[in-house]
Amino acid sequence: MGGMSNPEPDQRRTEIFHAVWRVIAENGMGAVSMRNVATAAGVSVGRIQYWFRSKDELLQASLEAMLSSAERLHDDSTRGADDRAVLWELVAHPIPRAETARAGVSVFHQYVAAGVHHPALARLLAEAKDGEEAEAARLLAGIAPNLPDPRSSARGLMATADGLSMRVLIGGLSAAEAERTLREHLDRLLT
Amino acid sequence: MGGMSNPEPDQRRTEIFHAVWRVIAENGMGAVSMRNVATAAGVSVGRIQYWFRSKDELLQASLEAMLSSAERLHDDSTRGADDRAVLWELVAHPIPRAETARAGVSVFHQYVAAGVHHPALARLLAEAKDGEEAEAARLLAGIAPNLPDPRSSARGLMATADGLSMRVLIGGLSAAEAERTLREHLDRLLT
DNA sequence: CCCGGTTCAATACGATCGTATTGAGATGGG
């Protein structure tokens, strides 16, 4: 038969994912178009069309990539750190403490808004949040074994972080204040 | 001089606001176009263009109308109710317990996502949230006078509600579970 | 009666959208 397939198709797709995220971070989900993504990636529209059948598949794959990348990040941070620190990183990560973090957090919120009217995206987001919640509950149960309902506590903790994250994103609340409020919540939980 | 202006210009604008909200609730912020709004309102595009100079002004005015309407709603619910009930309504209202409430909540989240890259919208949202927070802190201080930092407690409480609201919107968490988690948070605060 | 202002409806324009189509270069197996 003919030629071989490229040995690194994932590389091609990943470059495009980065461009999607950058477009979303800089100008919101409404600015995501084949042409804008192509320009941001420095490639042609045809290339994106070759690697993704449609804009919808591109968006969905970008979210999957983002979620699994975040999960991998967390798993890495787990090695050799104590559970309290790991838990804190897990629940505090929606709060954009650095300017670079703000980009990622805002991208997440854009996907959430899109997911409200897009079941496939919503499902990915719901499962990711559920996984985070389970992991937080597991850590919480290890740290405070006498907690009556770690799952519910984890749920409240993560919801608090997400709500604070939203406040920081729309302004009027600093990341430092948000972090302090979240810390108070966690401390109250652990005493 | 010539003719008089219509005695009810607010009525015209309000009808259009309703159409904007319906379009956002049903199909998301991305579906908001002059033509879609006109169709939803059963009027011509020209009419919308007459009452609003641009799509941007329409969106901004729609958000202002929604926020002040919500504020008026809350003020009305304040009459003759005890503070605990008023506080609960204030803080639990982001959780879409009925299907009709889901529409309003999802519209709010669409505006939040839009606000991330739209300073004028963000400012309106931030001020509204700040006002809610102040009101919740006031009620909280009245109910539990020994609370060390009512403002911070109110902040955490409302953030929890917003985060839970997000979870319910993207699915995988029922409104009842969200309400229970929020109630636990409030109870822990008041004991 | 008509005239100027209000309130639209209709239409037109250029930009941008998603995507289908087409063909060119590159590459490795037969």
Added chain:
DNA sequence: CCCATCTCAATACGATCGTATTGAACCGGG
């Protein structure tokens, strides 16, 4: 060498977008 296949770039098409323009209906005051 050559041809099939992979990988893209270029382009075209119809739809939809925001908005500017134009004029018609209506109506109260002079």
